[in-house]
Amino acid sequence: MAVDPIQERNQDATVYCGGLDEKVSEALLWELFLQAGPVVNVHMPKDRITLSHQGYGFVEFMSEEDADYAMKVMNMIKLYGKPIRVNKAAAHQKNLDIGANIFIGNLDPEVDEKLLYDTFSAFGMILQTPKIMRDPETGNSKGFAFVNFASFDASDASIEAMNGQYLCNRAISVSYAFKKDSKGERHGSAAERLLAAQNPIAQADRPHQLFADAPNAGVAAPPPMVPNTYSTFANAAATMAQGGMMPMMMPGMFFPGYPPMGHHGPPGQMPPPPPGAGPMPMFQPPPPPPGAFIPPPPPVQ
Structure with missing residues (x-):
């Protein structure tokens, strides 16, 4: 068998x-x-x-x-x-249609089904592929679409958050869709909500909240960036001197009150110092600590 x-x-x-x-x-x-x-x-x-x-x-x-x-x-x-x-x-x-269907108007021609799904699935489960009404001959969007949610909590949240928001440089309108074969009656009535409360998938529906800009819970924030000042450069140069290395000026390092190195001024010219700034300080590496190894100078050829 x-x-x-x-x-x-x-x-x-x-x-x-x-x-x-x-x-x-x-x-x-x-x-x-x-x-x-x-x-x-x-x-x-x-x-x-x-x-x-x-x-x-x-x-x-x-x-x-x-x-x-x-x-x-x-x-x-x-x-x-x-x-x-x-x-x-x-x-x-x-996945039963409970009536949590919304109408989205004033859509940009560049909006497709995936963009609508990615945008509105943040409020809850979408039962079917978002339906963009298109011209049967050209296939171009008519400027409006329908989205079917699994719960009225998701549809209410999407209407409250997205109505009047910009999607592809157009302010969209979001509201409950009209019922089929009805005289101007929209979805979202009290009777539909009462029946939807008995649907198990509507009760288990939760919005997708894993957004990229959301802070990570329990993760400490990184320490603030410390600007490259004369003191930080001096500390780095002193460390290099202790190891027998010649300190070098790196791009992006600067002295207080003076423009950074690698400026884009005329060739061969340095911009004048700002008003009130004293003479450019000459860098003097601090003496090595007692007992530090000092490499001998190179032999003279």
Whole structure:
């Protein structure tokens, strides 16, 4: 008796891949996701009559860590010009539309699906690929899009934070989308929120807060930079003199009140000292400490 391959699949190590172009094959999907980790199995459900896939597939990895890494690096990349959606297969089965759908208007033509996903996923889980409305003939953006969140907390936060913000040099408008086949009624009603509170994936939704400019908790700040002054140069030169080395003026070192070396003035000319500055101090290395080794002078030829 044949065993269903879906039941044998390790769901925790399997990712769902949606939004696939009709030209994508299982072999291509295998080669693509092999860049993220060892692939065990690739399955693309096909129509029994036309034998063509239905726009999605499942990729099973050897470990759950490989599946998590694949979601991070492969989600929203374009395959044959279409952004693909990659998430956990188990989570995909629970992704129910709860109505936390927002409308984004006044989009710049350069905004694509990946930019929208990277921007709005900071507020919570996005269930589907952001849908940018495009002209069917030219493929150009019509200037507005829709994003479907997994919780109303995420959609509320995105509207509050992003409405009126600039995205690609345009101030975008963010609000709840109108319901289909309704007379001007928008999403976000009290009835939708009551039903969404019972959805387990909405309860587990957390915003992505790993931003590059966030301070690292528990990590001490680096010490402040100390400018190159005469005293620091003198200390470095004294250390070099103790080791028998000739101190040198390095670019970027300067004396107090005088311009740094390596200036970009006319050739052969030094800029005049600033008003009120005394004569340029001559560097005199301090005498070596008692008992220090002093190398003999080189022999005269």
